[in-house]
Amino acid sequence: MLSIKNLHASVEGKEILKGINLEIKAGEVHAIMGPNGSGKSTLSQVLAGNEAFEVTEGEVTLNGENLLDLETEERAREGIFLAFQYPVEIPGVSNLQFLRTAVNAMRTHRGEPEMNAAEFMKLAKEVSKQVDLDPAFLKRGVNEGFSGGEKKRNEIMQALLLQPKLAILDETDSGLDIDALKVVSDGVNALRAKDRAILMVTHYQRLLNHIVPDYVHVLAGGRIIKSGGRELALELEERGYGWLGIKEDEAAAAN
Amino acid sequence: MKPAPTLSSAFLQPSGNALPGPLLSLREQRGTALVDMPLPTRKTENWKYSSKHLKLSDKLATNLPAGSATTSAAEDGYRVVFRNGVIDPQASRLPQVDGLTVQRFADLSDDEASALAGRLDNTLDTNATQMARLNTARFEDGLLITLKPDAVLSEPLFVIHEVTATASGSAFPRIYVDAGRHSQLTLVEEYVSSGDQPVMVDTVTEFMVADGAQITSIRLTAEDQNVQHIGATGVRQQRSSRFESHCVGFGGPLRRHDLQLRLEGEGAECKLNGVVVTQDKQHYDNHTCIDHVAANCNSEETYRNIAAAESHAVFNGRIHIHQDAQKSNADMNNKNLLLSTGAEIDTKPELEIYADDVKCAHGATIGQLDETSLFYLVSRGISRREANVLLTMAFINELVTQIPVEQVRDSANERLNRFFDDTFEEA
Numbered sequence: 216m217l218s219i220k221n222l223h224a225s226v227e228g229k230e231i232l233k234g235i236n237l238e239i240k241a242g243e244v245h246a247i248m249g250p251n252g253s254g255k256s257t258l259s260q261v262l263a264g265n266e267a268f269e270v271t272e273g274e275v276t277l278n279g280e281n282l283l284d285l286e287t288e289e290r291a292r293e294g295i296f297l298a299f300q301y302p303v304e305i306p307g308v309s310n311l312q313f314l315r316t317a318v319n320a321m322r323t324h325r326g327e328p329e330m331n332a333a334e335f336m337k338l339a340k341e342v343s344k345q346v347d348l349d350p351a352f353l354k355r356g357v358n359e360g361f362s363g364g365e366k367k368r369n370e371i372m373q374a375l376l377l378q379p380k381l382a383i384l385d386e387t388d389s390g391l392d393i394d395a396l397k398v399v400s401d402g403v404n405a406l407r408a409k410d411r412a413i414l415m416v417t418h419y420q421r422l423l424n425h426i427v428p429d430y431v432h433v434l435a436g437g438r439i440i441k442s443g444g445r446e447l448a449l450e451l452e453e454r455g456y457g458w459l460g461i462k463e464d465e466a467a468a469a470n
Numbered sequence: 471m472k473p474a475p476t477l478s479s480a481f482l483q484p485s486g487n488a489l490p491g492p493l494l495s496l497r498e499q500r501g502t503a504l505v506d507m508p509l510p511t512r513k514t515e516n517w518k519y520s521s522k523h524l525k526l527s528d529k530l531a532t533n534l535p536a537g538s539a540t541t542s543a544a545e546d547g548y549r550v551v552f553r554n555g556v557i558d559p560q561a562s563r564l565p566q567v568d569g570l571t572v573q574r575f576a577d578l579s580d581d582e583a584s585a586l587a588g589r590l591d592n593t594l595d596t597n598a599t600q601m602a603r604l605n606t607a608r609f610e611d612g613l614l615i616t617l618k619p620d621a622v623l624s625e626p627l628f629v630i631h632e633v634t635a636t637a638s639g640s641a642f643p644r645i646y647v648d649a650g651r652h653s654q655l656t657l658v659e660e661y662v663s664s665g666d667q668p669v670m671v672d673t674v675t676e677f678m679v680a681d682g683a684q685i686t687s688i689r690l691t692a693e694d695q696n697v698q699h700i701g702a703t704g705v706r707q708q709r710s711s712r713f714e715s716h717c718v719g720f721g722g723p724l725r726r727h728d729l730q731l732r733l734e735g736e737g738a739e740c741k742l743n744g745v746v747v748t749q750d751k752q753h754y755d756n757h758t759c760i761d762h763v764a765a766n767c768n769s770e771e772t773y774r775n776i777a778a779a780e781s782h783a784v785f786n787g788r789i790h791i792h793q794d795a796q797k798s799n800a801d802m803n804n805k806n807l808l809l810s811t812g813a814e815i816d817t818k819p820e821l822e823i824y825a826d827d828v829k830c831a832h833g834a835t836i837g838q839l840d841e842t843s844l845f846y847l848v849s850r851g852i853s854r855r856e857a858n859v860l861l862t863m864a865f866i867n868e869l870v871t872q873i874p875v876e877q878v879r880d881s882a883n884e885r886l887n888r889f890f891d892d893t894f895e896e897a
Binding site: 263264265266267286287288290291292296297299302303305306307308312313316317320321324356357373377 | 840841842843845846847848849850851852853854856860861863864865867868
């Protein structure tokens with residue numbers, strides 16, 4: 216489904232990704248782990264199409280189509296979804312209006328009729344229950360005044376509504392207490408499907424206890440330096456990043 | 471040194487003599503006082519940014535001919551139609567409510583007219599509103615709204631100011647509201663135009679608000695691009711009265727609104743909301759001034775400007791807290807959104823405080839649409855155009871939704887949509 220070949224990307228002239236190679240097939244769940252500053256978030260942002268990052272080399276295809284040629288909104292309509300590490304607060308735009316606009320943009324793209332306000336309200340209420348978010352949140356500004364956990368649940372709610380082909384979860388577990396982690400994980404597990412892939416980016420392996428990945432990759436210094444199965448995450452948990460020759464502080468300092 | 475430009479004598483010849491004698495004499499007397507009136511220049515502080523847009527060519531000196539009715543009376547709702555500054559009784563539909571009278575200046579008895587002549591301009595600092603003085607020398611007709619104590623008009627009264635610009639000239643509409651104790655009124659003023667010749671609208675609206683009265687004033691300025699609009703609103707508030715103002719303005723070659731309030735009785739409060747939207751090479755200038763004269767009064771002011779393309783918006787908000795106005799509570803907030811690098815917004819909060827026990831807050835910001843928010847929205851499949859619209863609307867939505875008359879909200883939204891169509895391209 217997603218194929219990344221020799222991807223290089225930089226921000227403000229500084230190279231962060233230095234040749235990423237990754238193949239993700241439909242139905243698979245991949246986890247990318249790595250120390251702070253290794254390029255995990257950059258990879259997520261580049262895939263979603265953030266123009267602050269410049270792709271200098273390499274290619275990315277989604278189901279054979281060149282992803283890098285597409286605008287951010289076109290990538291989303293083709294099925295890329297990024298759950299943000301830091302979801303943005305947008306006062307003045309109601310969550311409901313935002314979600315409905317997004318869902319209808321997708322429906323229009325697929326040639327389906329738009330959902331009217333009443334139909335959408337019904338759907339949104341169901342999905343908000345699924346992530347244990349009070350429907351009252353729908354009326355508030357997008358993420359406005361939400362706690363860290365509420366913001367993350369709102370991200371997962373969006374994924375459930377938009378039904379992407381590839382969901383990229385950027386540090387979705389950060390800032391969650393154990394109950395919220397359970398709710399978010401249940402939401403992500405509900406997304407698991409034969410025709411959908413999930414890419415989780417995380418610093419800690421704790422999330423992987425709840426969402427069990429098929430593959431684990433270690434990202435350091437802008438490259439994937441090791442790949443393996445579930446057991447790689449456990450090993451990292453036990454031994455830290457040091458045994459792979461990475462000093463976490465240095466990796467952060469280097470970036 | 472070049473002498474300062476003065477008002478051309480052509481502007482000092484009022485037309486129309488349908489007014490009662492006392493108003494005709496007032497007009498003449500005020501006209502005489504304007505001989506050699508210096509026109510605002512760049513050096514006139516309150517016209518600093520706008521004087522160059524004020525184009526008083528002699529072609530504008532004549533009154534526009536009173537237009538003929540193009541619309542028939544509304545079937546529901548109360549309304550008064552000014553056509554080129556003269557009331558069209560055929561198109562108006564007046565409320566029949568105990569204690570409320572709505573009269574044309576032309577229909578006033580000599581006694582009523584004489585009383586009114588003694589009061590016109592008494593809500594305004596005419597040193598700061600030069601063009602309101604011209605209105606008093608030139609108005610051809612006007613609307614006097616009188617509310618007896620406790621009179622309540624539960625539905626809004628619409629005043630439609632229409633100019634028909636098939637020839638050059640000016641209109642000088644005038645409204646005076648005398649709101650008795652504990653009376654209530656919502657007055658909607660809509661400024662619209664047709665035709666394409668250069669014209670000027672020089673308009674003045676005054677409110678005398680007695681103890682406990684509650685007045686809501688809504689003002690939608692949306693004339694075409696051939697219309698210079700200069701307006702002044704004066705308000706004097708007595709004890710425990712409340713005045714609420716909602717102004718929504720769309721730009722033009724010149725749009726100027728002076729809003730002056732005097733809180734003269736204890737416990738009076740006012741709330742002023744303003745939204746300005748400009749595009750192309752338009753210019754909009756809002757000057758507000760709140761005088762806290764008495765103690766224990768509250769004022770709350772929220773203005774938002776959005777400037778696109780090469781347009782220019784100006785906000786000047788003055789709060790003057792007099793020495794005896796202890797326990798005043800004043801809050802002024804002005805936020806500005808620039809939608810292009812060619813646009814300009816100038817904002818100036820002015821606080822003058824002579825009392826020592828007051829709460830006075832002000833804040834002004836200027837910014838652009840937030841890139842991070844835009845990325846968040848488009849990453850959900852929302853088009854760039856729609857994301858721009860959502861974020862721009864978010865900037866003013868709070869103020870638009872507070873407008874208490876649905877019909878005005880709808881007109882404002884319809885005009886805003888046109889602005890979005892012009893400003894944000896389809897992907």
